[in-house]
Amino acid sequence: MKRPVHLSTPLATESIRNLKVHDIVTLSGTIYTARDMAHLKLKELKKSRKPMPEVFRGAVIFHAGPVVKKEGSGFTLLTIGPTTSIRMEPHSDLMGKLGVKASVGKGGMGNESLQAFKKYGMVYLLAAPGCGVLHAQAVKEVKQVHWLEELGMPEAIWVLEVTDWGPLTVAMDSHGNSLFHTIYEEGLKKLDSLIKD
Amino acid sequence: MKIIETKFAESFYESLVRGVTGISPDVLQLMEEALAEEKSPPARAMLEAMLKNVQLAQKLRKGVCQSPGIPCIYVRCGPELAGIDVRKITGESIIRATREGYLRPSIVHPLTRKNTGDNSGPGIPNFEIELDPGLDYLEAIVSFKGCGPELFNTFKTFTPESLGKNFAGFKRFLLETVINAGGKPCPPIGLGIGIGGQMDGAAKLSRKAISTRKWNDRHPDPELNLLEQDLKDKINQLGIGPGGVGGQTTALTVKIGIAYTHTAICPVAINFHCWVARRFGFKVYADGTMEEIL
Numbered sequence: 227m228k229r230p231v232h233l234s235t236p237l238a239t240e241s242i243r244n245l246k247v248h249d250i251v252t253l254s255g256t257i258y259t260a261r262d263m264a265h266l267k268l269k270e271l272k273k274s275r276k277p278m279p280e281v282f283r284g285a286v287i288f289h290a291g292p293v294v295k296k297e298g299s300g301f302t303l304l305t306i307g308p309t310t311s312i313r314m315e316p317h318s319d320l321m322g323k324l325g326v327k328a329s330v331g332k333g334g335m336g337n338e339s340l341q342a343f344k345k346y347g348m349v350y351l352l353a354a355p356g357c358g359v360l361h362a363q364a365v366k367e368v369k370q371v372h373w374l375e376e377l378g379m380p381e382a383i384w385v386l387e388v389t390d391w392g393p394l395t396v397a398m399d400s401h402g403n404s405l406f407h408t409i410y411e412e413g414l415k416k417l418d419s420l421i422k423d
Numbered sequence: 424m425k426i427i428e429t430k431f432a433e434s435f436y437e438s439l440v441r442g443v444t445g446i447s448p449d450v451l452q453l454m455e456e457a458l459a460e461e462k463s464p465p466a467r468a469m470l471e472a473m474l475k476n477v478q479l480a481q482k483l484r485k486g487v488c489q490s491p492g493i494p495c496i497y498v499r500c501g502p503e504l505a506g507i508d509v510r511k512i513t514g515e516s517i518i519r520a521t522r523e524g525y526l527r528p529s530i531v532h533p534l535t536r537k538n539t540g541d542n543s544g545p546g547i548p549n550f551e552i553e554l555d556p557g558l559d560y561l562e563a564i565v566s567f568k569g570c571g572p573e574l575f576n577t578f579k580t581f582t583p584e585s586l587g588k589n590f591a592g593f594k595r596f597l598l599e600t601v602i603n604a605g606g607k608p609c610p611p612i613g614l615g616i617g618i619g620g621q622m623d624g625a626a627k628l629s630r631k632a633i634s635t636r637k638w639n640d641r642h643p644d645p646e647l648n649l650l651e652q653d654l655k656d657k658i659n660q661l662g663i664g665p666g667g668v669g670g671q672t673t674a675l676t677v678k679i680g681i682a683y684t685h686t687a688i689c690p691v692a693i694n695f696h697c698w699v700a701r702r703f704g705f706k707v708y709a710d711g712t713m714e715e716i717l
Binding site: 248263290291292293295304305306307309310311312313332333334352354355356357358359360362363377378379380381393395397405406409410412413414416417420421422 | 465468469472473475476479480483485486487488489490524526527528529531536537538540569571574589591594595598599601602603605606607608609657660661662663664666667668669697698699
């Protein structure tokens, strides 16, 4: 495996532009979870010009819904792992506008995201899927939560402090490259030789 | 019956906690074998992370994956045990495990999206019960998988023409479905295929095949066994790999369930399962004896 590039939040556009598909990244700093409902709510807020719950300039968005236990006045995070990112495909341009620099998830995103990543200088980082305990080891603190009552545990925005989180794979970069597109094309090429009609 | 119910409830909860803090031993074995065979370095790194996660989950006694999906319970019941309220007992265990932090509350109203907060709700868990006069026990098999893979489940009704020679039409449809899903359903996947019946029958067969069978077993029908092996080999030549990073480990298993169908149609349902197979099962006899079967 390649030597990891270590990044800290807030992420600078320049350090994101330097990343290429297949690079390995570790992350430290503040990250925000957001799934379908949080993205939809952010879209509504933006449309109606209402204030955002956080400043997302240089931010890392984790497509994930954790398992969290309330303890005293705070929360303890038990497990967290990536959800299927393609569901968030319609929102990549909005994320770019808000200043988000990296989305972390699993399975990859599509062409609209690739365009947004190019335009705004963003990357998609792949986190090992199904590894809820492993990723939780990097979470040092649950700093805050937005919209928990309204959206429920998985869909709320959890603000987390992480240290040396990774390895995460740069699977889509800001130069129009996607690991998933390459693998998809190769799979299609293989198809005819596997099926003898 | 009350005593058996209490004992069943206790055993069920214990099995549930053990079940969701690890993966099924047969699947773990297939994962280890896959790592031994896998050549691509990124794929190896992915498999190693997954196996490390399983070890950590068992050691720390935490849910192996944050996503419990929609719990599925398959019950077969003999007449002597038909009085046990399995639906209620299993539903209550799931709520308890959610409160204890082993399962994330992930169940919502399908339209309003309001979360019930404890994985309860009408139709939850997904529950199938089969009464069998020939049984002197009650058998329950429980399966948890992540919900990401559900996004790629699909269904098609073939005709004798579109099914094709050597089922080529069906095979092409299956491989295209797997290519389109790519890394999204948490590969290495298990694939359940339901063939026959009508739409609902094929869909149920597809889920049941991948949720109740050991992933390293063989189909009792030799021809279907060969078809399962053939499809798995073909899928593993597509190059998708663990997590979608490329490699030869895309499917750990393919499981086919069939029912006879009408002469005009061949319904086919495809059910994706992530690598995080949390499955357990046991039998309860009328004298209260319990026996683990998975």
